[in-house]
Amino acid sequence: MFLSDFGNNNLFLRLNTRIWKFNYQNLFMELTNAYQSNPGDDLLGKKYAAMHHLDINLTKWLNVGVFEGVVFGRTNRFELGYLVPVIFYRSVERDQGSPDNAVVGMDFKANIARTAQVYGQLLFDEFKLSELTGGNNWWANKFGYQLGAKYIDAFTVKNLDLQLELNRVRPYTYSHYDSVANYTHYNQPLAHPLMANFNEWIGVARYRPAPKWMIEGRAMYYMQGLDSNRTVNFGSNIFLPSTTRTGGDYGHEVGSGWKTNAAMLSLLLSYELKENLFLEFMGMLRKQRYDTPPAVATKSSTIFNFGLRWNIGRRDFYF
Numbered sequence: 001m002f003l004s005d006f007g008n009n010n011l012f013l014r015l016n017t018r019i020w021k022f023n024y025q026n027l028f029m030e031l032t033n034a035y036q037s038n039p040g041d042d043l044l045g046k047k048y049a050a051m052h053h054l055d056i057n058l059t060k061w062l063n064v065g066v067f068e069g070v071v072f073g074r075t076n077r078f079e080l081g082y083l084v085p086v087i088f089y090r091s092v093e094r095d096q097g098s099p100d101n102a103v104v105g106m107d108f109k110a111n112i113a114r115t116a117q118v119y120g121q122l123l124f125d126e127f128k129l130s131e132l133t134g135g136n137n138w139w140a141n142k143f144g145y146q147l148g149a150k151y152i153d154a155f156t157v158k159n160l161d162l163q164l165e166l167n168r169v170r171p172y173t174y175s176h177y178d179s180v181a182n183y184t185h186y187n188q189p190l191a192h193p194l195m196a197n198f199n200e201w202i203g204v205a206r207y208r209p210a211p212k213w214m215i216e217g218r219a220m221y222y223m224q225g226l227d228s229n230r231t232v233n234f235g236s237n238i239f240l241p242s243t244t245r246t247g248g249d250y251g252h253e254v255g256s257g258w259k260t261n262a263a264m265l266s267l268l269l270s271y272e273l274k275e276n277l278f279l280e281f282m283g284m285l286r287k288q289r290y291d292t293p294p295a296v297a298t299k300s301s302t303i304f305n306f307g308l309r310w311n312i313g314r315r316d317f318y319f
Contacts, residue, residue: 001123001144002067002105003027005053007188011204015085021058026085027051031185033073034239047073047180049190050082058276061111067123071190072100073180081113099246101125103174103179115153121146123191124171125183136250139235139242144169144192164201171197171225171252172236182238189238197236198224199254216268220318225257230291262288265319276311 015026033045048071055065074279079100105123125142132141135309148165173196174183182192194200200222207215225234233240234247234257249258266284271280286302289296 001146001169001191002103002107004189004191004193006193007190008032008182008186010185016034022056024055025051025053027053028078028083029185030078033180034182034184034187035094045180045233047071048078048082052085055107062205063109065104065107066319067107068102069104070100071103071176071181071183073178074296089224090121095293099158099181101176101183103183115151117149117150117152119146119148124177125175137253139172139245139249139252142173142175142196144173144196147159163204163206165190165203167198167200167202168254169194169198170254171256172245173197173235173238175235175238175240177241177243179241180241186195187239189304194222194224195236195238197226197254197256208216211274214268214270216266216270217266218264218266218318221262223255223259223261225255226260228258230251233258240252240285259291260288262286265316279307297301 010029010031012027012029016026016028017024027050029049029051031047031049049069051069053065053067055063057063070082072082090207103123103125105121107119107121109117109119115212115241121149122145123143126140127143128138128141144167146165147168148163151162154162156161169192174189174191175196176182184298189195192198192200200220205217207218209215225236227234227237227240227246231244232246233242233244235245237259245252253255264284264286266282268280268282270278270280282303284301284304286301286303287301
C-alpha cells in the first residue's frame, strides 16, 4: 500500500536511523512524469517524492509504524522544504499552499507463538469521517488496506509455510487533480500494480521437502472496476486526473465501472544446483472475465517457463 518493488528503477537517497527501539527511514526520490509516447531525444519531465516511515518494537512480538509521503511536480527542481527530515509534513504543505499529493498510513506486524505472524497496512490519500459514516460512498474517501497472515511450519509439518493476504483499495486512491503528482513513476504505479478500485485475495504455500528443493503454489483472485477508455474515469486508472471522475460525487464503491474478475494459479519448482545457483520451472494458468455491457468477454492464458537463476532474487510478475 505504501511503496512496492513493482515499478521501474529511480534515483533516490535513503537515510536509515536506529535509536533504541525506534527505526526511522527517510526516502527522497526523483521520478519521471507520465507520458503518452517517447518524444525521442527530448528530456522526459521530472517530478519528485519524499517519504518517511517510523516504527517501534512495542514488545518482542509487536511492531507498529506510521508512514507519510508526498509526490509533487516542479519544473525540474526539488522542493527544498521537503528535505526537512522530521516526520509529519503538514506544516510544510501548508507553507507551500498544499498543492501536492500527500498520503499517510500506519502498519503493524505481530508474531504469535513463534509459528504465526499477522500483518497489515492502512493508507489514507484523502479522508473525511462525516462522509465515511454517511454511507454514500463519497469519491474523495480514498484509502486502501492490506491484511495478511503467515503460518510457519504449518500443522507441525516442518518447512511448510502458508500465507493468506487481502488487499482492498477504493476508487481514485493514489490519483490527483493533475496528471503530474499522481502516485506513479515512468508510467507505472508506485504502490500496488492494480492501482485502485479493486479487491484482491492471495494464497501462497511453500514447502521444502529437502534442503535443495523448494515447491511453491500460489492462488490469486481479484475483482476490479475498470474504466472503459481514457475519457471515462471510474477510479481504477490513477493516471487520469480525479477531476475527470464519472458519476458525480457519490456512489463510488469498489467495483464501480466495467467489472472484471481474474483468477490465477501457479506452481514453481526450484532446485539449488550449487550455492546460489538455481534450476527452476514454473507453470501458470490465468483466466479473466470482463463484464462490458451488453457483452461478456473472457480471456485465458497458460504460461510455462524454465531457466537458471544465479545469485539474484526472483522477479515475479503475477498480473
